[in-house]
Amino acid sequence: METAYPFRSEPPRVRLLTSESASHPFALTIAAAWSCYGPRPAKVESVLDLLDESRDEPGDETRLARRRRAHRLYADLFEAGHHTTFQHANFVFVLDGVSRLAIWSFFHHHPFYNSEQVSQRYREVSGKTMVTPDLPEPLLEVYRSAIDRALAGYRRLTELLIPDITARYAQVFPARARARSPEAAQKLRTAVQRRAQEVARYVLPLATPAHLYHTINGLTLLRYYVLANQLDAPAEVRYLVNRMVEEVLKVDPYFLGAPGHPLDLQVLAAEDTLEYQVLAQLQETLQRPASEAFFREFDQALEDYDSKLVSYNPDSERLLADAVRAVLGRTREELPDREAIAEVLDPARNRYLGHPLFLAMHSKLMQTMAHVPFTFQKRISGAEDAQNQRHRGTISSGPVLTAHLRQEPDVIIPADIARVPAALDEYLATIQALWDAKNRLLDAGVPAEQVLYLLPNSHRVRFYESGTLLTYFWKWVKRLCYNAQTEIFETARQETEQVARVLPEIGRYVARPPCVLRSEAGMRPACPEGERYCGIPVWRDYEFAELAQRRVL
Numbered sequence: 392m393e394t395a396y397p398f399r400s401e402p403p404r405v406r407l408l409t410s411e412s413a414s415h416p417f418a419l420t421i422a423a424a425w426s427c428y429g430p431r432p433a434k435v436e437s438v439l440d441l442l443d444e445s446r447d448e449p450g451d452e453t454r455l456a457r458r459r460r461a462h463r464l465y466a467d468l469f470e471a472g473h474h475t476t477f478q479h480a481n482f483v484f485v486l487d488g489v490s491r492l493a494i495w496s497f498f499h500h501h502p503f504y505n506s507e508q509v510s511q512r513y514r515e516v517s518g519k520t521m522v523t524p525d526l527p528e529p530l531l532e533v534y535r536s537a538i539d540r541a542l543a544g545y546r547r548l549t550e551l552l553i554p555d556i557t558a559r560y561a562q563v564f565p566a567r568a569r570a571r572s573p574e575a576a577q578k579l580r581t582a583v584q585r586r587a588q589e590v591a592r593y594v595l596p597l598a599t600p601a602h603l604y605h606t607i608n609g610l611t612l613l614r615y616y617v618l619a620n621q622l623d624a625p626a627e628v629r630y631l632v633n634r635m636v637e638e639v640l641k642v643d644p645y646f647l648g649a650p651g652h653p654l655d656l657q658v659l660a661a662e663d664t665l666e667y668q669v670l671a672q673l674q675e676t677l678q679r680p681a682s683e684a685f686f687r688e689f690d691q692a693l694e695d696y697d698s699k700l701v702s703y704n705p706d707s708e709r710l711l712a713d714a715v716r717a718v719l720g721r722t723r724e725e726l727p728d729r730e731a732i733a734e735v736l737d738p739a740r741n742r743y744l745g746h747p748l749f750l751a752m753h754s755k756l757m758q759t760m761a762h763v764p765f766t767f768q769k770r771i772s773g774a775e776d777a778q779n780q781r782h783r784g785t786i787s788s789g790p791v792l793t794a795h796l797r798q799e800p801d802v803i804i805p806a807d808i809a810r811v812p813a814a815l816d817e818y819l820a821t822i823q824a825l826w827d828a829k830n831r832l833l834d835a836g837v838p839a840e841q842v843l844y845l846l847p848n849s850h851r852v853r854f855y856e857s858g859t860l861l862t863y864f865w866k867w868v869k870r871l872c873y874n875a876q877t878e879i880f881e882t883a884r885q886e887t888e889q890v891a892r893v894l895p896e897i898g899r900y901v902a903r904p905p906c907v908l909r910s911e912a913g914m915r916p917a918c919p920e921g922e923r924y925c926g927i928p929v930w931r932d933y934e935f936a937e938l939a940q941r942r943v944l
Contacts, residue, residue, distance in 0.1 A: 737911075763861075
């Protein structure tokens with residue numbers, strides 16, 4: 392890969408920080424700040440050396456003064472809001488035994504993280520350990536009984552769904568279904584089992600634990616530390632965040648500030664958080680049930696949609712075309728609107744669209760998509776929103792679940808369950824058992840934040856979500872794949888259908904799964920999924936109107 396430097400001047404230098412030097416947030420922050428004003432990049436190793444008191448020489452006042460300035464600078468940068476310096480340190484945490492509630496409500500409810508968490512499709516939930524609040528014995532039994540009932544329902548649903556899924560799998564992969572070798576039979580059982588688990592997981596409660604790799608930078612961890620007590624799972628989240636900070640302090644004791652110069656973090660107690668204070672103004676107690684009038688009003692506005700387009704710029708197509716022309720320095724006569732839009736969104740012209748990396752964030756032409764905004768009003772399950780959150784460029788104002796508790800079950804019914812009568816009966820009975828236990832605990836005075844752990848994955852969440860064509864585009868591409876979970880597939884279908892209706896020139900390009908993009912870009916193989924191929928050549932004679940009808944699994 393060595394390349395000659397094609398200039399007369401001295402070549403720039405590139406140095407990768409070792410993991411040892413890159414794991415000291417204080418030293419990284421100071422070195423980055425010094426580099427802003429120094430003649431050359433400051434070295435993290437130099438800051439670490441300055442902090443090492445064992446290397447002090449008697450009477451070296453200059454060294455001591457530089458150390459004191461560094462101590463003060465860290466806090467000064469924080470106070471002044473020069474927070475980019477705190478973002479160079481990144482921490483990779485391995486979290487285990489974290490509830491799905493805490494992950495959804497806190498750790499994935501912002502854009503500045505990366506996570507890889509255990510899948511409830513590919514890994515069967517054993518239920519051996521479940522997140523359990525500290526309740527008095529009679530109420531603890533109510534909680535545990537509800538958990539056991541949910542786990543029994545999960546296992547029973549998996550069994551009930553397997554025959555129907557097996558039959559539909561055979562429609563898509565007839566050769567695999569006919570194969571008689573032990574390996575082929577096991578592959579069939581595994582594929583069907585995973586699909587059944589994916590659907591059965593809708594009855595699993597938010598108390599179900601998960602393990603995950605979770606990567607954040609220093610600034611995000613400081614924000615965690617301030618806001619850990621916010622609703623909906625403050626006790627669990629506060630424990631986890633404190634442990635994360637403790638682990639960082641073992642590596643760098645100055646993370647929260649150097650001696651004599653602590654960071655003024657102003658950590659918020661639960662009752663001081665914005666959400667708590669506003670709710671307290673609106674109701675006498677946080678235990679009061681949510682207003683049924685709100686749910687009626689919200690749901691009526693949705694009409695027949697799960698995700699309704701409620702705001703967009705009617706001039707988006709002209710604006711997008713103008714932005715493309717501005718990038719290229721062309722007039723409207725030289726590059727009409729239709730042609731300008733096609734240069735960005737037509738895979739036959741823009742081969743970036745078929746690339747396995749999403750290059751739009753770094754392409755000057757594709758950055759023009761950022762000028763096209765959308766806002767959707769959504770009512771989806773918690774299970775779907777846990778997937779939806781992973782598309783961090785589409786920002787949602789998620790609900791405070793303690794303010795959304797309802798007396799009667801409020802869940803979606805997955806299509807795979809609705810088509811099997813015995814599975815539907817088991818599903819509804821399991822949901823009712825969880826809801827009854829939730830109501831009993833609330834009536835007994837258990838705090839709502841502890842009761843939330845009994846909500847099933849299928850509970851509905853209502854919120855607004857906004858993004859741009861740039862951030863929605865890749866989300867729609869990935870979620871219109873037949874391998875995507877059915878509910879989020881349907882949401883993507885609804886959203887792109889509405890966009891196509893109001894912005895037809897843009898809309899003609901947005902409803903394409905990965906295989907169609909790659910095919911139209913002339914890339915082979917069309918399907919990038921390898922052994923996970925859905926079995927249907929969607930890219931052949933592709934029509935968006937027929938996309939949902941052709942899906943079997």
